[in-house]
Amino acid sequence: MSARKPLLPADAAAFVRGDAPASPAPQPPAPAAADGEARVRFTVDLPRSLHKRLKQAALDQEEPMTDLARRALGEWLDSRG
Numbered sequence: 001m002s003a004r005k006p007l008l009p010a011d012a013a014a015f016v017r018g019d020a021p022a023s024p025a026p027q028p029p030a031p032a033a034a035d036g037e038a039r040v041r042f043t044v045d046l047p048r049s050l051h052k053r054l055k056q057a058a059l060d061q062e063e064p065m066t067d068l069a070r071r072a073l074g075e076w077l078d079s080r081g
Contacts, residue, residue, distance in 0.1 A: 014020060033039055046054070058065040 054065055054068060058068050061068065
């Protein structure tokens with residue numbers, strides 16, 4: 001287990017007051033894909049029915065939902081020319 005980063009006094013005071021921390025939260029490094037390209041996190045809210053269809057397709061194809069979503073988005077963008 002890695003050691004925790006020490007809490008700065010300014011951040012502790014901000015926490016007690018309910019303010020945002022004085023120092024920015026550290027960002028984890030972006031993992032590289034198999035092709036070596038860095039990844040970025042993208043969050044999207046889906047209708048429950050679409051999420052259910054994506055999840056079922058992932059189960060049917062024995063593939064992670066993220067891979068299906070990446071491929072579908074890439075194919076859609078490529079089709080737009």
